[in-house]
Amino acid sequence: MKKQAVVIAGAGSTHTPGIIQSLLQKKNEFPLRKLVMYDIDSKRVHLVYDIMKQFIYQECPELEVIVTTDKEKAYTDIDFVFAQIRQGGLSMRSADEKIPLRYGVVGQETCGPGGSISYGIRSITGVIELIKDVRRYSPKCWILNYSNPAAVVAEATRREFNNERILNICDMPTAILLSFTKMLGLKNWQELDPCYFGLNHFGWFTELYDKEGVDRLPELREMILEKGMAVSDKHHQDPDWNKTWKQYVDIVKDYPEFLPNSYLQYYLYSKEMAKHMDQNWTRADMVINGREKEMFAEHTKYLENPESYESPIQDFTVFGDFIVDAASSIAYNKGERFLVIVENNGAIPNLPADAMVEVPAYIRSWGPEPISRPAISTFYKGLIENQVASEKLAVDAYYENSYEKALQAIAINKTVPSTTVAKQILDALIEANGDFWPELN
Numbered sequence: 001m002k003k004q005a006v007v008i009a010g011a012g013s014t015h016t017p018g019i020i021q022s023l024l025q026k027k028n029e030f031p032l033r034k035l036v037m038y039d040i041d042s043k044r045v046h047l048v049y050d051i052m053k054q055f056i057y058q059e060c061p062e063l064e065v066i067v068t069t070d071k072e073k074a075y076t077d078i079d080f081v082f083a084q085i086r087q088g089g090l091s092m093r094s095a096d097e098k099i100p101l102r103y104g105v106v107g108q109e110t111c112g113p114g115g116s117i118s119y120g121i122r123s124i125t126g127v128i129e130l131i132k133d134v135r136r137y138s139p140k141c142w143i144l145n146y147s148n149p150a151a152v153v154a155e156a157t158r159r160e161f162n163n164e165r166i167l168n169i170c171d172m173p174t175a176i177l178l179s180f181t182k183m184l185g186l187k188n189w190q191e192l193d194p195c196y197f198g199l200n201h202f203g204w205f206t207e208l209y210d211k212e213g214v215d216r217l218p219e220l221r222e223m224i225l226e227k228g229m230a231v232s233d234k235h236h237q238d239p240d241w242n243k244t245w246k247q248y249v250d251i252v253k254d255y256p257e258f259l260p261n262s263y264l265q266y267y268l269y270s271k272e273m274a275k276h277m278d279q280n281w282t283r284a285d286m287v288i289n290g291r292e293k294e295m296f297a298e299h300t301k302y303l304e305n306p307e308s309y310e311s312p313i314q315d316f317t318v319f320g321d322f323i324v325d326a327a328s329s330i331a332y333n334k335g336e337r338f339l340v341i342v343e344n345n346g347a348i349p350n351l352p353a354d355a356m357v358e359v360p361a362y363i364r365s366w367g368p369e370p371i372s373r374p375a376i377s378t379f380y381k382g383l384i385e386n387q388v389a390s391e392k393l394a395v396d397a398y399y400e401n402s403y404e405k406a407l408q409a410i411a412i413n414k415t416v417p418s419t420t421v422a423k424q425i426l427d428a429l430i431e432a433n434g435d436f437w438p439e440l441n
């Protein structure tokens with residue numbers, strides 16, 4: 001079995017311990033010859049390395065590990081890049097969330113004018129630069145990209161690189177599947193084969209087949225309506241995520257036909273969601289004071305006693321397991337089936353061919369082979385076409401340096417009530433993004 005050289009780009013992320021855990025727990029299915037931890041922030045990446053090195057050397061004493069901020073060193077002689085960069089850091093996430101809220105519009109990662117359009121235009125620059133750097137040093141390498149907003153980033157990488165050896169992914173459907181399997185008393189999320197259609201953070205499960213070929217969705221729908229949703233991994237025990245799981249039940253009550261991606265709450269109830277958000281304390285503040293603080297506290301523990309320190313290992317890490325399983329399916333041509341973001345090309349027959357959709361695909365060494373779905377009905381088609389338009393207009397704004405396209409992207413978005421509000425938000429976002437955005441004329 002060929003051994004793989006993997007770079008984690010953005011390895012100073014709070015999610016990196018989870019990826020390293022999965023990589024090493026799956027070392028028989030996806031053997032490693034080299035692990036590179038690359039980041040633009042030396043302090044952060046070394047901090048994560050300190051926390052994880054005990055586990056790394058316990059599991060794989062012979063593994064070559066490189067911790068670096070040097071692109072050439074990082075990207076030379078590698079097979080896979082797992083990208084999870086955050087252009088502008090959490091302080092810009094905070095601005096993305098707070099600015100729309102000042103005008104009564106939802107402020108959340110990947111959603112609306114801040115999380116989708118502002119973050120999207122900012123993120124495209126970072127992700128494209130990353131891919132060009134990778135191609136310079138390892139042209140044949142596969143890039144699995146988690147960097148958000150995945151829908152907008154995927155549209156940009158489609159236009160720029162035709163998504164050659166690039167796979168844009170999101171772990172949210174997998175996290176939801178993990179909740180479903182827990183509710184059904186199944187052992188892991190791979191025990192359900194989902195049928196699903198939509199966009200990233202904007203889709204629906206239509207059937208959920210178990211290994212006997214029985215569709216368990218009707219049973220799950222009843223369980224959700226009666227008992228609520230189960231929490232998936234440790235990450236989702238967070239009080240703020242718990243609100244999402246409560247709200248999930250309301251979505252299912254109002255729209256029982258299919259089981260939704262939880263992110264639909266921000267679009268289907270956008271006014272109420274915005275009303276209940278605190279513009280002085282958004283999700284970015286919760287992450288800075290929660291997950292990030294915990295990571296820094298772990299490092300303090302490490303510094304107090306490096307010799308006896310043990311890396312923190314979780315029960316599950318959806319984020320890590322999903323990306324490693326997808327990479328393994330590419331590396332060894334396993335043809336395993338995952339929900340991924342691909343160019344539509346008829347997978348959902350009554351949506352545009354060039355929309356970036358999230359659907360099941362068999363993951364081969366030459367790339368994803370999406371399955372085709374039946375045509376979708378009016379409600380879903382209307383919602384999706386509106387959201388695709390907003391995402392595409394954001395990418396147009398980036399490539400055409402166009403204020404008008406950025407305004408259209410915001411004004412058409414379902415979370416935004418009027419053009420006046422759209423303009424106010426756009427002007428504030430231009431100011432907040434400064435050099436992170438291309439100049440818009």
Ligand SMILES: NC(=O)c1ccc[n+]([C@@H]2O[C@H](COP(=O)([O-])OP(=O)(O)OC[C@H]3O[C@@H](n4cnc5c(N)ncnc54)[C@H](O)[C@@H]3O)[C@@H](O)[C@H]2O)c1
Nearest residue numbers: 010012013014039040041084085086146147148169170171
């Ligand atoms: N697709 C998904 O489902 C999914 C799930 C979780 C997180 N994410 C995304 O993953 C990214 C990381 O999220 P996080 O919460 O862990 O953020 P984080 O701020 O904790 O970590 C991001 C890291 O990326 C580094 N970085 C920024 N720009 C870089 C660049 N150009 N090259 C290399 N490193 C760079 C930062 O220094 C930081 O260490 C975000 O884009 C987030 O939205 C996506």
Ligand SMILES: O=P(O)(O)OC[C@H]1O[C@H](O[C@H]2[C@H](O)[C@@H](O)[C@@H](O)O[C@@H]2CO)[C@H](O)[C@@H](O)[C@@H]1O
Nearest residue numbers: 109110148170171172175233235283287318319
């Ligand atoms: O607000 P955050 O930073 O807690 O979460 C925003 C991200 O949420 C989803 O990803 C989760 C995932 O569902 C969970 O299982 C775990 O692995 O952590 C992930 C990151 O929080 C969503 O899919 C991402 O796109 C969001 O960035």
Ligand SMILES: [Mn+2]
Nearest residue numbers: 150170171172
């Ligand atoms: Mn996601």
